[in-house]
Every structure is written in structure tokens, then in C-alpha cells.
Amino acid sequence: MAEVKLQKLVKKYGNVGVVHGIDLTIAHNEFVVLVGPSGCGKSTTLRMIAGLEDISGGTISIGDRVVNDLPPRSRNISMVFQNYALYPHMTVKENLGFSLKIAKQDEATIEKRVAEAAEILGLTPLLARTPGELSGGQRQRVAMGRAIVRHPDVFLFDEPLSNLDAKLRGQMRVEIKKLHQKVKTTIVYVTHDQVEAMTLADRIVIMKDGHIEQVGTPAEVFEQPKNTFVATFIGSPPMNLLDATTATEGGRKVAKLADGVTLALPAAAADKVSDGQAITVGFRAEAFSPVGYGLTGDSEVAAIERTVTLPEPLGTETLLYTELGGKEVQGKMLNPRPVQPGEQLTFNLDLSRLHVFDKASGKSVLV
């Protein structure tokens, strides 16, 4: 059983805090993705779990051991580095078997485990080559193979796909997902790419400036973002956010946008705001579609007539840029017909999918 537990984990370089006391429990066999913008402390956190960085405060435990002062070799973890970090002077086979050799396993075991890992990752034909003779994707697979031969308690991945081109990245993403299904093990995976996070994770940890902003399943962080940062960081295109003021009209709480449009707030949000409160309303492009091209179901909608400034056809859908509340917003047209810039369309905004954030704190009033 390898549960990973971070308690009040702090990292400082001199006086500069980089990780500010984060708490996180990663369950046995769980695939957790740390995601956040560059420089937010993801790698630092991962490297502290690995033992490659000293920790300035708090505790890290793996299984039921506190590992704060254990060197990396005593933590039974494996790590896949962004730049692969293969041993250049060893063949693929030697790279894969290195950790077992260091652990003084006998030849037969090494042979067997290396063959297993090579088989899983399709490296069998490459075993005799050196890293210099491999392509980027192949090196990436060797790095992963080196991690899995050890049967570690925890896998740590630091942006393993960021050096690959888009197509290969997609393929490797699928392979990592399959790998996790095959070799059930706890995985902590770092990336700055929210798509990777959404597709791979059992749970996503969204970080910013050394703090955790939200922890949740991909569906949770997508549908119930705790604050405006998560709302814009997760999902593509990012959530539309508009400043508004609350009021009561006809017995209902509404949000008044800067351009005078009023939107009825969902019932769940209505009792959490007071009249005259400055709020930010948010909605995703999926909840804002031209009539007849998207929204189904019978939730309450607001019909809004707008001019399309720019259509962006993506094949099965078209992103429509228009204006609302004095800001540019994006809507989505499913099964689209051709749209010209400047065309007038009536959009339906699904009011049940409105997010309401307190403007001052940026926090959602819903969760």
C-alpha cells in the first residue's frame, strides 16, 4: 500500500517561499495530476516527494513511513524526467536494468523484468541501441520503462511529454493511461497542460504560486471550479467571465451586466448573494449557443441577440466570438452551418450553468 501524504509541506529557497504549506493525500493506486502555470511549484513539490530537494517544513509520508530525511534511493519511487535523463553510455537494455543491478537482483530476474517492461512499451527491438540512436518518443518510452522495471511504490512524472510534438504527445498520453491500467501503481504526474491533466487524472490538483487552488476529479474541477483561476485554467476555451452587480427583479436574484443585460441567477446561487454585491458571472462556451445549434434539454435559457465578430470553424463545432457585458465572449455552435463575420444570431445562454463568483475574492459562491 503506497499512499502519499503531504502535510503542511513548505519549500523555501533562502527567504523566497516557493511552496507554501500544501496538504494533499494521494490514495493507493491513484493517478493524481499536479497542474498549474509554469513556475507555480509543481516540479519542486514532485522533487521533494522524490527526495531530490530538501524540504523546508512539513512532512511527506509514503505508505506508513515518514520519508522527510530519507535519500531518494530509500523511498522506493521511480521518476520520469522532462528531459528523459537516460544514461548516455548504456544501451537501452542496460538503462532499463540499471536499478535492478544496483539493487543486486540476479541476472535471471533482471533479464525477465527488462523483457517484460520492453514488451509493454514496445522497446524489444531497440534493446541493443544507445539513447543517442533513439528518437524523442523512443527515449521517452525508455525513460518510462526504466521507471516500471522496479515495481516501485510510486511513479513520479515531471512533464514527461512536453518535449514531444503534438501528435506523439497524444499517442504517449494514451500509452501512459494504458500503462496505469496495466501496472496499478500510485502515480503523481506534473504538467502545465490542462488537457493532459483532464485526460489522465483520477484527481487533479490545481496549483498556483505555491498554493493548491482546488483538488477534485476532472469533472468536479471542470463543472464546479472553486474560483475564477480554476475556472479559466481548466477547459478550452477558458470560461467566459463577466463583471456584474446583483439585484432583485420580479422576486428573483439577477446579475446586471455592464451593458444592461440581466441574467437570472440559478436558484443555488440566489441565496448566497446579497443585492448590490459585485460579482463575476461565468459560463462556458458550451452553455452559449445559437438557437438550434447546441443546447438541448429544458433548462431555463436567456435569449440574447448578438453580432458574430469572428467565427472559428473547428469541424464538428464552430467557436463564435461576440460581445456581452462589454467584453468579448465565446459561444459554441454544434453541427455548425457556415457563419459569416458580422452575422446577427440569437444565442441561448443556459442559465442553469451560470457560475457565480464573488468579485473581490474570486471565490465561487456555489462551492
Added chain:
Amino acid sequence: MRFFRSRLSPPILLLMPAFVIIALVVALPLLFSLYTSFTGYRLVQPASLWQWVGWRNYQRLLTDVDFWWAFGRTLVFLTIALNLELVLGLGIALLIDKLTAGQRIIRTIMMFPMMFSPILVGFQFKYIFNDNVGLVNNAIQSLGWSDVTIPWLVNPVTANLAILMAEVWMSTPIFAILLLAGLMAMPRDPIEAAKVDGCNPWQVFRHITLPYLMPFVYIAMAIRSLDVARAYDMVKIMTNGGPAGRTELLWTLIARTGYQDARMGMANAMSYASILLSVYFTVYFFRKLAAARRTMGGVA
């Protein structure tokens, strides 16, 4: 331009001056010395230059005990000196690489011995090991460890050790600086990967750092095997091959034979016999270097 028109192609034409100069300053003297090794050439009898003796010089060499002693001593001297310099240089490089402050200044200071002329180093160590006014004996006596005057440069064993020490003092920085360059250029990632893979610090060094440094070791070895003849100066100054030829190295023996005994033909024959040694070492290290560079995937 028609005046200069030639049937030779431009590349050959352009390289011609270099060829001519090399022929004049390298190839001709080399051929000449090779020729003299087959003559009974004595510096003081120019006419002996034409006295062709065939393989006689070489035949005599084969049975010349002094020559083979010097040959063997040189081989042992080189083996010990180069390995000692390697180990010390590696140690120094590893220590300096760990420094976080003052690295530049230490690096510069470390290179001082390389800046001295070998003759000066020879004089310095001759003074240090002098039996009457030397630093070492003085220290031993002042500290009260012993009041005997130890004749460092007269006893054959200690004389050889003293020369070895001077040589190591002068040339260790070459290893240190080259290996330090290697360490500083080394990527951190494989080291961290090895730590995660279960290596203790010694295993990291043994399996990752050292293989990575091997090309640099071979470069240093190749450079040293080319300039190792500088040791001539120090032997010449410190002991002049004595006592009774017990510190004679090939270079001092050859110089003595050629200039003091004026047997230039013989001296050249010795040179050609011993040059094989040099060529062997240099080729060996270059081979190793090429192989190491191949396996390091061109990182070095």
C-alpha cells in the same frame, strides 16, 4: 593571372605553402635523424656522418643494460606519475566542483603550477629536498622528529620519489582543470535519475559520473603522454640522472649520449626505439577517446 596558371588544382595549390614548411621544419629533420641513427655520427667528427653502420646502433641497444634500465624506469615513472596525477586531479576537480563560493579564484590558483617553467620547478624541488638547507630536512629537524640529515636526492629511492613528486606537483592541474571542465559540463539529470534508481553517492560516481568523465580522462592522458618529456628538465636539474644513473630516464640518457658523449648516431637510435613507446601511448589514448566519445553519444 595567366602568369600563375598552373595544372595543379586550387586546393593543392593553396595547401602548398603549408606542405613546404612542414617538409622543411618537420619531415626533413625527422628523416635526417632517422638516417643518422644508421651511422656512427659523432658530433665532434662531422665526417662520421657518412659512416654507414647499418643496424649496428640498434643491435648494441638491445644489449645495452643502461638503456633498458632507463627504458623500464621511464615506463614505471610514467605509469605512476600519470595515474597519481589522474587520481589527485580527479579528487581536486570533484572538490572544486562542490564549491559554491570562491570557485573562480581557487581554479586560478590551482593552475599556477602549470605556469612555471619545468626548470624552475626542478630548482624549487631541488632546494626543498636539499640535505643541508632544504625545507624538508629543516622541517623534520625543527619538529624534532629526527636529527639525522636525510640525503633525499642522493639515495636512489628517495631521489626517484622526489622527482616523481615534482612531476606530480607540476602536472596534476592539467588533469584537474580538464576533469573540472567535464564535471561542469555534465548534465544533472542522469545523476538525479541514478539517485532515484537506488544509487548511493559512491554508485552515482562509479556508474554515472566516471563514465561521463572518461573522454576527459583520455584527453588529459593523451595531452600528458605528448608533453611528458618535460620531465627531462626536472631530472636534469634535480639529480642529473644520478646517483650512479639511478634516476636516469630515457630523455636524460639520450641527451647525455648525444651531447655529452657526442654519440649522436647512437642517441638517435635510442630516440627511435623509445619513440615507439610514446606513439603507443598516444595512439592508445586517442583510440580510447574515440570509443568513449562514441558511446557517450557525442555529449563530450
